[in-house]
Amino acid sequence: MLTYFLRRVLYTIPIAIGVSLVCFALIHLAPGDPLSAVMPEGASSETIASLRSFYGFDRPLAIQYLTWLTHVVTGDFGYSIMTRRAVLGEIGPAVFNSLMLGVAAVLIGFTVGLLLGLIAGYAAGSARDRVVTSLAVAGVSVPHYWLGMVLIVIFAVNLGVLPATGMGAGGSTNFAFDWESLKYLVLPAISLSVIPAGIIARTVRGTVAEVLKQDFIQTLYAKGLSPRRICLHVAKNAAPTVLAIIGLQLAQLLGGSILVETVFSWPGTGFLLNTAIFTRDLPVLQGTILVLAMFFVFINLIVDLIQSAFDPRIKRN
């Protein structure tokens, strides 16, 4: 297990370098000037030149990349062009806020998806299965930002029972785990959870239906095991596939959602990225993408390790 763990950790190093290179290149290859947003109308060529030199944009791209990378490995993500605040200080609270939203969405999505998947899987081919499958397809297909707007109109504007935007009357710094604050989490979390719920439901349905067809299930029935015990066996066999899907969904949700966070003005990584994109704040953009990518890699690593614990064949492969 330890060897497998070390091997998987080692794999993350080239992935991280690749991710950093791709994210740096993509951002710098995009058309437009990274300093455009902070450059006032009529800025003189001296102002433009001094600004370029101040942020190091006058140096060759390769040097810029290496400088950025060497700083990043020491935890220095640089400073925001727009605010002059440290990028890491910007990303930290945003990651926490997205994490909170992501975990809430995963809990909702996982519970609903698992439940629907099991119902459909056990009743494969029946009317119940078709209803659940239709619901899952609808969940996967519905644009979550649109659902967010609909939820706002219904629950915030028309019924007035839940707030429409933000993280509370005092902002994220005053967020507490009581109803006054948590009610701000409800609508964005539901909006974010429908896609993973749909995907998990479909995956669980397919896997459970597949496992139920296998010979060993008949053997278990023949041995007189109770349906509950059989269900545990089904769950154990379905777990690796389902875990992989949940891991991917979790990583995606923890990365935040630009659209949902913007619709709800939720100050997470998606909102931060949106701001950084529109203001061409390259240091924030690069830093946030890198952190999120590494998050993705990390979550996948954890999922791999859990999967291999459930199914030792994965290690051998």
Next chain:
Amino acid sequence: MSSKLVRKLALAVVLGTMPLASPALAEKVLRVAMTVADVPLTTGQPSQGTEGLRFMGGTVYDGLVNWDLSSADKAAALVPGLAESWTVDAADKTKWLFKLRRGVKFHDGSDFNADAVVWNFDKLLKRDAPQFDQAQSVQASQDDGGIASWAKIDDLTVEIRTKTPDSVLPYNLVNLFFSSPKRWEELGHDWNKVAFQPSGTGPWKVDKFVPHERVELVRNADYWNPKRIPKSDRLVLLPMPDPNTRVAALLSGQVDWIEAPPPDAIPRLKQSGMNIVTNVYPHVWPFQISLMDNSPFKDVRVRKAANLAIDRDGLVKLLGGLAIPAKGMVYPGHPWFGKPSFDIRYDPEEAKRLLAEAGYSEKNPVKIKFVIAPSGSGQMLPLPMSEFIKENFHDVGIELEFVVMDWEALRARRRAGAWAPENKGIDGVNNSWSFGDPDFALIKAAASYEPVPTGFNWGRYNDPKSDELARAAQTTFDPVEQTKILAELHSRIVDQAMWIWVVHDLGPRALSPKVKGFVPAQSWLQDLTPVEIQ
């Protein structure tokens, strides 16, 4: 009377008085949803363009000169701010003396005086000064680029020298704000720390700042202008870039005021009792056009035809009535409008006639290419508006093609000029424009000697008469006389169809019925001090 009854009565008295007592004790809070995606810089020179200036400039800070934002009926004019008066030297027109207002204090209690003025100019312009701040310096460079030197004469007098005789200086000084040197000292010379506890001289003081989320300002009861002491106790400013989110926040009572509601939400907002407040302000939605040799717009007849081809009334309908048709850079009734002889109107027949006269026909249409962006500051609804105009142009024999790019890329193209290699084949750029000061409005847009990036002449418009008037406006220091020259210059550029002017935005904002006292000034900036929640 039993003790139980006494207790009940006492409780009834307490409960009965509570509703009376609570409004008196409650803080009057005005919550505003801005369109910006982030809180503008709080340290002195706000970022995020004019919306930054509107909410983090004149609220917390003052300029030496301020805008008079007290009237909805006339264009905002300059009034004394931290300087009580100013004069330009009769012999040397680059030398200005500013007499500072006595007794003004920063929010931290320190004195505003000539030392503070010099310290702040050093903050923006003297790169080796310890307080020099790159972030603020960049934001100010649009307004301080013409300043050559500054010096203290005495505690309440400052001398400012410009690089060339420049009558527009007072307009530039409106946007240069003064932060407290004492606060910067107290916070260890760290502007990032100052951002959380800034200290200006303005009518509002910063109480709380949460990056990306909100800034809360409280009333400065000691403000030097008693007429502008805020009526609200607290002003909460929230960045909310998504227009639908702003609408939902207003309708659900989370905010009291939203900037720029989308046109299609106006009926719903009105139905819910919200007030839609509009007024003209110095904004125009134009196409800045190329007059380079290879552009059809080199011919004034084509420029005029393009201006006559647009059904502006139809466009205003598309915009839900939230705009007025443009008849030039500034709107009729503005002091700089003048008396242009070319009447910009919808006249497709005249447009066709002019094009025919210029040698174009159905078989040989005018072919042009404009750069547009799907969104951006002051851009209104650029895609449907551009499509509408494309149809109008097609009807008269102008075939318009778009090059769509994001807003910052478009701004970079505008800064580069029509002659830049990346703009080869481009005949126009759709960059909404502010005409708040004479430089932006007319002088630097029209003068051939003011090319981008330092000037605003993008398309190489070159007209000796316009140059002559621009120079005269720059060097005329009598405001009345200068206004006359600017009106002449405006008439000239309209007659020359320098740009294609389309509409003026009406700056809509939606206010909860509880919001009282707002006077929509004819300005990009607004005064929130008379506003209160009832």
